[in-house]
Amino acid sequence: MASVVCKVGIFVFPLSPEREIDINDSREVAKLDIPGAPPKYQDMGKGEKTISWDGALVGDSAMAYATGIQLEMHKGTRLHFTYGPLNTMVRIKNFDKKVRRFDYIRYSIQLVEDLMDPVQHTAGTANNVIKPKTPTAVKKAITKPKTVQIKQGETLSLLAKRYHTTWQTLAKLNGIVNPRKIPTGKIIKLP
Numbered sequence: 007m008a009s010v011v012c013k014v015g016i017f018v019f020p021l022s023p024e025r026e027i028d029i030n031d032s033r034e035v036a037k038l039d040i041p042g043a044p045p046k047y048q049d050m051g052k053g054e055k056t057i058s059w060d061g062a063l064v065g066d067s068a069m070a071y072a073t074g075i076q077l078e079m080h081k082g083t084r085l086h087f088t089y090g091p092l093n094t095m096v097r098i099k100n101f102d103k104k105v106r107r108f109d110y111i112r113y114s115i116q117l118v119e120d121l122m123d124p125v126q127h128t129a130g131t132a133n134n135v136i137k138p139k140t141p142t143a144v145k146k147a148i149t150k151p152k153t154v155q156i157k158q159g160e161t162l163s164l165l166a167k168r169y170h171t172t173w174q175t176l177a178k179l180n181g182i183v184n185p186r187k188i189p190t191g192k193i194i195k196l197p
Contacts, residue, residue, distance in 0.1 A: 012059070014096065014117065015085035017075055019061055027089060031055045034163075034173070036186050048186070050163045050173050055119040057087065057096065063103075063111040072111050075101050084120055095120050156192045161185075169196050 012019040012027065032053035038046040063071050078085065079098035087096040096117040104112040154165060162173035162185045177185045179195050188194075 012087075012089040014075075014087050014098070014115075015078060015083070017071070017078075017085075019059075019115075027057060027059045027092075029055070029057050029092075038186055048161065048163070050161075050185070051166060052172075054172075054174070056099065056116055057092075057119070058100075058114070058116040060112070060114045063113060064109065066109055068111045069105070069108045072101075072103050072105075072113065075113075075115070076103075085117075087117060153193050153195055156188055156190055156194060158190050160188075162188065162194075165194065165196075171197055 032055075034050035034053045036048045036050050038048055040046065075098065079101050082097055084095050084097060087094055097120050098115065099118045100114070100116040102114045106112060154169075156165075162176045162182070166173040166176055173185060175197055176182070176194060179197055182188065
């Protein structure tokens with residue numbers, strides 16, 4: 007049986023037939039504890055979809071290859087991921103390596119699916135360039151506020167849906183430790 011190839015951006019990872027790719031697709035549910043009342047559960051929306059696997063980089067360029075992968079991870083670059091029928095945009099979340107020799111590096115990689123800027127493939131264009139769905143003029147006309155004030159009954163999940171982001175991104179950006187306790191009137195920064 008031939009090796010199967012996995013691509014992340016310009017990086018090609020040969021996977022032997024016994025290798026596997028782990029795909030974790032989750033949904034976030036928060037437990038709301040209100041004193042004197044039974045617990046309630048709040049659907050916080052779709053969680054992160056992660057793709058991960060382990061492998062080895064072998065050859066004289068193994069160290070340079072590993073360094074390139076780490077550079078893309080630290081830059082937060084959106085990369086095109088393909089593996090058989092899987093085809094999506096991702097960012098490298100983790101890349102751990104164990105250097106046995108400079109020509110043999112064991113690694114573990116974790117990608118996170120990034121669907122924030124949907125793109126479409128336009129056939130027949132020069133070099134089959136990927137173009138955005140929304141024309142530039144329309145994008146300029148759509149203005150998004152940089153901050154928003156929390157109103158009674160609003161949740162991070164609701165704001166995330168409204169402003170096309172995730173509740174985790176909003177929580178991290180605003181230093182919110184407990185997303186279940188956001189006071190009315192709090193100013194929230196938007197990405």
